[in-house]
Amino acid sequence: MPVRVVDSSAPSQVSGANPSHTSPPACTLLSVGQAFSGTQNVSSLQKDEAWRVNVRIQGCDLDHGYLCGTMEALNVPMADTPWVIQVVTFWEGEIVDMKNYTFFTGKWEATVGKPFPLMVVLSIVNRSEVDTRHWTKFPSFSPLLSQVEVDGGRSLDLSNYPYIFMRWKEQYFVNVGTDCGLTIAGFYYVCFSCSDGSINGFYYDPNSSPFQKLELKITNEGRSGFSFSSYELQ
Structure with a gap:
């Protein structure tokens, strides 16, 4: 949430993913209510x-590659104020x-x-330098990396890989208005460790500013959140 006010854009699913691959490993550390x-x-x-x-997982659906949550930034300086x-x-x-x-x-x-077209092999650099x-x-x-360079990673089976890669896109402010001086126009590239829950x-x-690094450790707080049957944010 760097300082610059810009409207956010809603996410959309990336096309062309391989439907034959299985979901990432079920990880108890990446679950509803985890902080x-x-x-x-x-x-x-x-x-x-x-x-x-502080981050809390509020919903997780591995079968559909989806999760959601809240992010709290503490002691954020207001623009042009003390x-x-x-x-x-x-x-x-x-x-x-x-x-x-x-x-x-x-x-x-x-x-x-x-x-990325299914029948054309491009290098990862040509596909997206940012990625x-x-x-x-x-x-x-x-x-x-080498397999991603060959076919975009489509032949990879990540179901037993000890890390889960994600993108997090902030959708809206919960407790402040859009005039707070911050932007949520960007998104996070995220790597989650299944062994210790570090992010x-x-x-x-x-x-x-480029490459703003996010470093998180799992906490022992009590869990709370919503399941996909109730959709109740706590």
Whole structure:
């Protein structure tokens, strides 16, 4: 949530994913009500700055590559004022499973060229330089890179991979108005560790400071949230 007010755009499903692939591993650490805490580095050329961040999973549907939750940024400075505020946003996520979503974003100003055609092999650089630069910042992506370069990763089976790759897109502000001085125009590239529940991410918005790093650890807070049968946000 870097400083710059821009309207958000709603997510849409990436086309061309392979329906034969299975879902990522069921991970008890990535489930409704689970909480995470850490920081987001929002440093710019003018100053070094990091915000405390809390995240809670409010919904998770691995079969459809979907999850959602809330993100709370603490002690965020208000634009042109001495005050600080807590900003809560609601986000929706896409799980890279090669069934519902691929490593190629294809939207949110993160794509180069047209959507990846099924019958044409392109390099990952030609497909999306933005995607390449961000995914390769995760060491856990390195073993997958060569296959992604060959066929976009469509032959990969991520069902037993110890990491889950996602994109998180903030949809709206929960407790403040759009005039709060922050933007949710961008989105996060996210890597989740199934072994310890740690989350690393990088925020992308072409109009904000690049590679703002999100680092979260799982917490032991009590769980709360909604299931897909009730849709009740708590």
